[in-house]
Amino acid sequence: MTALVRYHCSVLLLSQRYLAPVLLFVSLIVVLTSSDSGPLAATYSSCAGAMLLCSTWLTMTLAGLEDRTHRSVVVVGAGGSLKVLVALVCTALLSCLPLTGVGVALPLLIGKHDPVAADLLLGALAQLICALTGVAVGLVCSRQVFRRQGYGLVLALALLFTVTLAKGLPPVNLLFTDLLDGKESADLLGATIVPLTAALVALVVGTAVTQVVTARKD
Structure with missing residues (x-):
């Protein structure tokens, strides 16, 4: 699995196609949080929205880097398409980790805030x-x-609009509603359990659907 993750990371880095979603992520944070002095929970909702767009684009890019023939060789060498898919998911999530650090730290540098530990943890969880x-x-x-x-x-685009705008729908709309509620970050940490669980379920379902479809095509 480690070798597969390294392989996906190498392919992504060499392709340089990660640059567009990463630049979009940073640009959105700069535009949306520059000179902001409001509650950090609301500020981090903007960062979370940027992460939603970036992670979607990055995953679609990563999953489309190989042509069908090349992917078939990788699947055979790995011993199954599920291993390759799980490694792809791990690579996409690992790629989001440094961006999370940027999303937590950059609003503090370009805005006017006095953060506490709960603010930083809430921003990372969001x-x-x-x-x-x-x-x-x-x-x-x-x-x-x-x-x-x-x-x-x-x-x-349809799915992103739905999860963002459908009122009360976990994980994203429910998360944004909580973050924009005006409460202190410490009071909102417990409320992230439901969105986090829903996001994990969504990832498992998305992985399963992708595996079923690709297995039939292969």
Whole structure:
């Protein structure tokens, strides 16, 4: 598994196609949180939204880097398509970890805040929830499921709008509603359990759907 993760990381880095989603992530944070002096919980909701977009795009990019022939060779060498898919998911999540650090620290540098430990933990959890959700969306909309990426892109946009705007829907809309409620970060940490659980379930379901579809195609 470690070798597969290293392989996916190498392919992603060499392709340099991670640059666009990463630049989008940083740009959104700078635009949305620059000179902000409001509650950090609300500020981190913007960072979490940027992470949702970035993780979706990054996952779709990662899943579409290999052509069908190349992927078949990797699957045979790995001993099964499920191992390759799980390694891809791990790579996507690992790629989001340094971005989470940026998303937690950058608003403190370009805004005016007096953070406490609960603020930082809440910001990291919010981005983790959105990263898990974004990876799930990116998987089911990737080239491994949709050969014609136009369809995958339309579905990705529809899913992102749904999870963001559907009132009270976990994990994303429920998370944003809590973060924008005006409560202290320490009071909101317990409320992240439901969105985090829902995001994990979404990732498992997204992985399972992708595996079923790709196994049939292979």
